[in-house]
Amino acid sequence: MILGLDVSTSITGATILDKKGNIVLCQAWDLRNKKNYKDVIDKAEAMKSNLLDVCLKHDIKEIYIEKPFMFFNSGGSSAKTMSILQNFNGIVSWLVFQQFGVKPKYLTASEARKLCGIKVPKGTKAKEKVIEFVLDTVPDFGVEYTKFGNPRPGEADRADSWVIAKAGLNEWKEKSSKS
Numbered sequence: 001m002i003l004g005l006d007v008s009t010s011i012t013g014a015t016i017l018d019k020k021g022n023i024v025l026c027q028a029w030d031l032r033n034k035k036n037y038k039d040v041i042d043k044a045e046a047m048k049s050n051l052l053d054v055c056l057k058h059d060i061k062e063i064y065i066e067k068p069f070m071f072f073n074s075g076g077s078s079a080k081t082m083s084i085l086q087n088f089n090g091i092v093s094w095l096v097f098q099q100f101g102v103k104p105k106y107l108t109a110s111e112a113r114k115l116c117g118i119k120v121p122k123g124t125k126a127k128e129k130v131i132e133f134v135l136d137t138v139p140d141f142g143v144e145y146t147k148f149g150n151p152r153p154g155e156a157d158r159a160d161s162w163v164i165a166k167a168g169l170n171e172w173k174e175k176s177s178k179s
Helices: 040-057 079-100 109-116 126-137 155-178
Strands: 002-006 011-017 023-030 062-066 105-107
Touching: 002 079, 002 155, 011 040, 011 155, 023 040, 023 155, 040 079, 062 079, 062 109, 062 155, 105 109, 105 155, 109 126, 109 155, 126 155
Parallel strands: 002 062, 062 105
Antiparallel strands: 002 011, 011 023
């Protein structure tokens, strides 16, 4: 099975796909509660617990993690936020290796979307296009909405983690067919 992670210090999406591409697990791990998670170490402890739970219940062979954003864009994250995310991504990568004994592979969001055949036209929001694509192509994927018709927090993270897992599966299949 393949685990795809969309790592964030607020909500991390986690998807497990079997070798046929069926969803085995698709969750959002919410780390936003400041009472429970006072700092990055508390969040890392929660990630460790979530990953251990996955490790104990599933036979994961490949792990793909979305690379954090590497450059600035207008209205985007600050240098401080990007630094924290880079650090947390490194922590999660190490936890993954400790729990599963598997070195994770990394894909940028655009690489993953390309491997899944998702096109995001200029001027459109990638998160919306990803959710739309996943809803249109994955029968067992559902999204919960707020009373205002917006996806609930965590739904885009779940969709992004599915894209990472599916892209990883596609990459794995391509490499397996060549060997």
